Amino acid sequence: MSHAVPARQVAYAVVGSWDEAEDVVQDATLAAWQAIARFDCTRPFRSWFLRIVSNAALDQLRRRKVREAEPLTETVATQEAGPDRWTDRVLLRERIGKAVSALPERQRVAVLLFDLEGYSHLEIAQILEVPEGTVRSYVFHARRALRAALGTLKEEPA
Secondary structure: OOOHHHHHHHHHHOOOOOHHHHHHHHHHHHHHHHHHHOOOOOOOOOHHHHHHHHHHHHHHHHHHHOOOOOOOOOOOOOOOHHHHHHHHHHHHHHHHHHHHHHHOOHHHHHHHHHOOOOOOOOHHOOOOOOHHHHHHHHHHHHHHHHHHHHHOOOOOOO
16 A cells, blocks of 8 residues: 555645645655664554654744745736736635644644545544544634634635
8 A cells, every 4th residue: 555645645734835745755755764663563554654744744844934935926827807806816815824824733734634635533643643532622723713813704706
């Protein structure tokens, strides 16, 4: 069974970029190879490996914050509605991104893995090495914080 796809999904859920997720998985694979002697054969390999991926992704986030620069705005030609709608979408994406980024790390990882990637509470608990109830709490509190931060958003007609 290949662990590459779930590893990339976990990395992406944390770092939010497929390119960075690929780098994270490579770093995690090397780290796992170097630490294979410490692997407990009585436990599932997938959980052990995905925990290494998760840690590598969190390390990548920390490194990114150290070297973060002011982002340049992107201009893209589109066939869709005018620039005002595009700007609204960009602002909405930024607002959602900020709200998700403001969550504590564990809550952010748990809610992204659960809601976006479809992992079960148990699978996330194994990845984060916490009790399943703790993962449920992380997801609950993350959702509540996101509702509070984004509560003023209203769906507009297309």
